Amino acid sequence: MQLRSLLIAISLTLYAGGALAQQKPDDTIKTRQATFNVVAAHVGKIKSNIDGEYRRDQVLKSAAVIQAIANSGIESLFVEGTDKGTGYHESQLKADAFNPDNAKKLRDAFSNFNEQANQLAVIANIGDKAAVQTQFGKLRGTCKSCHDNFRIDSTAK
Amino acid sequence: MQLRSLLIAISLTLYAGGALAQQKPDDTIKTRQATFNVVAAHVGKIKSNIDGEYRRDQVLKSAAVIQAIANSGIESLFVEGTDKGTGYHESQLKADAFNPDNAKKLRDAFSNFNEQANQLAVIANIGDKAAVQTQFGKLRGTCKSCHDNFRIDSTAK
DSSP, rough: OHHHHHHHHHHHHHHHHHTTOOOOHHHHHHHHHHHHHHHHHHHHHHHHHHHSOHHHHHHHHHHHHHHHHHOOOOGGGGTTTTTSSBBBOOOOBOOOGGGGHHHHHHHHHHHHHHHHHHHHHHHHOOOOOHHHHHHHHHHHHHHHHHHHHHBBBSSSS | HHHHHHHHHHHHHHHHHHHGTTTTTHHHHHHHHHHHHHHHHHHHHHHHHHHSSSOOOHHHHHHHHHHHHSSSGGGGGOTTTSSSSSSSSBBBOOGGGGGGGHHHEEEEEEEHHHHHHHHHHHHHHHHOHHHHHHHHHHHHHHHHHHHHHOEEEEEEO
């Protein structure tokens, strides 16, 4: 029984870590911070297109980056233990993210982000500025919800 | 004539900066460093699939991220003046990148990266591990070439 528990623990670690299983926690934190910086940069580009002159081509490109990242398995950047540590700056992830009681909430956060990012890429292709603005609001709602639940507030970006 | 020169200078600045025109240089450096960290992370994932067990699904996802970033207008992250400054760490960009004599070389570096990244995404879809390995080598060649020309060597990643 102890052996079985150990094997399950090893399997879960390998599964959660994926290709990042051999990375040091601080490198995973660094890649997580970089990944969400890139998402934020492209969210900012789309926002500037909604607030100002709408350049469809730019919105398509930025929506494609957010979509590709959202589909790339970002859960592998949330390896247990990476709430503590320093990547580019101190981790802002709440330990709550790894509380088994929150496992479904965390999974839902990933899948909501993924779903709204996919939908934004579709609407950026076929919709006008108003349609993109509506869908963009839904995408940003998934960012805010996940940050409210799992990110420690900080001035660090 | 002075007014004309001023207008041209303003136009060039707006063109080069795009949506990032209003960003502080250090924020542009930070986003550039984050962007290439994300590219490197997905290059690493593809490499681990070539060196070990080949999971096509993972390769497709990582190739899609690299492709979307390569198509997103990364030249807007290379705004004149951003060879000096600190994002997540000190800028590693050589001042050479903004030497007018190197303008074509820099443009070619972006377009080569873009072309090989697009090709990798195609081959990840239709090719086997060996075909992906060959194309992956071509993509990494564009990274190395640009780093050799325009990046200051450093232990910082």
